[in-house]
Amino acid sequence: MIQHMNLVFQADGLSVGEGAFLLACCNHTDAKGYVIASMQQLADEAHMKMTAAKSNKQRLIQRGLLASSERYSPKNGARIADLYRVNLDLLASMKRARTDYGPTLVEELTFNVPRETPRSNPPSDSDPPQGRIPTHPRRIPTDPPSESDGGAGSDSDPLLLPSTTPSSLSPGSGDVDGSVDVPPDGEREDEASPEGQNPSEAELPQQRERTGQKAAGERVVAAYAEALGRPVLNGTRAKLERQAVELLAQGLPEAWLCDRAREMAPRGWSNLAQHAERCTAPLPSEVSSRSRPGLPEWCGECGQGTPAARLNPRFRTLGELGSGEKCPRCHPDLATLAGA
Known part of the structure; x- marks a missing residue:
């Protein structure tokens, strides 16, 4: 139990080995201090070899802090985990006197509480909330007053120069009433499609x-x-x-x-x-049947020896594939003239 382990930490007069072995025992104690654990388990938890664990065990038994008893199985008489008991009363009486270890780091830490200062001007409804950038209201452009309205445009009104070409958004270029059809997505289709998007019928x-x-x-x-x-x-x-x-x-x-x-x-x-x-x-054979009727048999020397020259006369050349002079032996243009 953690309470029994705390008694070991507070006890005075224990050696390092005795304290480590006693901590391993208190890790398995019940309310009365009984422990059921093997010697190997206690030695491993105390981080010591078996000989050192047995030596510290005997010293604790001699001091009256520990009692042990061997146990055997009632069925076959085999050796099982030993039974130990920690003397909790004696261990509690070994508590060291209270010692002042000086101020701790936590006691030295203090916090300065900021003092609230009242604002000179309380925020109004028009002030923007903190953390947001104030934005100016959008100005909706209006048509400049005409001469019939009794005044000309002011200096702050934008100067709109007349366009030399009729705009597709101006009245008269659309319907009779000046309305313009706009697609639902808010964008107008370009008159000319991007390059490569609308291929011609030949492509x-x-x-x-x-x-x-x-x-x-x-x-x-x-x-x-x-x-x-x-x-x-x-x-x-x-x-x-x-x-x-x-x-x-x-x-x-x-x-x-x-x-x-x-x-x-x-x-x-x-x-x-x-x-x-x-x-x-x-x-x-199905590919040969699709070849051009009357195609001469390939000579096997032109076209750099590629098998494609058997079916495609374009590769029956004396240079690289598809280039150079036509083969006079098997090209259909020259072989037909030679046969005639």
Whole structure:
């Protein structure tokens, strides 16, 4: 009990070891001072080794401050936790005399109560509350008095210069009665839409094609991740998706690229463009059927060896992809003339 531990703190004539062991015992006492605890538990709570705990226990027993008794189980006779009792009366009689330890820090702290000073002018209803910045009332502009009203505008009235162009908010530019339709959100729509927001009809198919290629590129990356068996890192994902979109734009079919991605994953490859260029797998027959009728067979030497040149004659050039001179062996423009 905390009251019994306080008796140990106030007791005089205890050594450090005796006080620590007695505090461990008082941590488990009941109202009469009985303690049920093992010797190892008391030694641990007193922060001492077993030999020191036993030595301090014997000294407390000899001084009459502690009594102990071994206990055994009535069922099987096994040794159980010992029974101790602290002599609370003797411990209370060892209370040291009251000692003046001098002023404490709390006694030295004082507070100066501020004295209230009456305000010279009581606050009026027009004074703004404390903590707020006074704001001036909004001035609603009014039309300057006309000559028919009997006076001209004062010096404080704003000078409104006439506009050279008719305003959309001025009477006459809207309805007959001068009213102007304003959208519910309080903003007027601009006559010209922002750049890139309203694409022309010719740009819509190109945007749809780019959107479809991006979605197809994501499916190619998904095929790579499925064969890999784990999520793809962000850097590798962005690289594969970019290369897949470029290859799809060159005319390579999506299913063929998905198969190439599945081949790369187990080998740890991540360069789809290089693998597609070196791959000798045939293209699907359904893509060949969509090629231009009468397209000559690719010679395999032009277009830097890219498989896209099999279906797209634009890549059948002697320079870089889509540039340089047309291949005289397999380009449809030159091969047709040579055959004629």
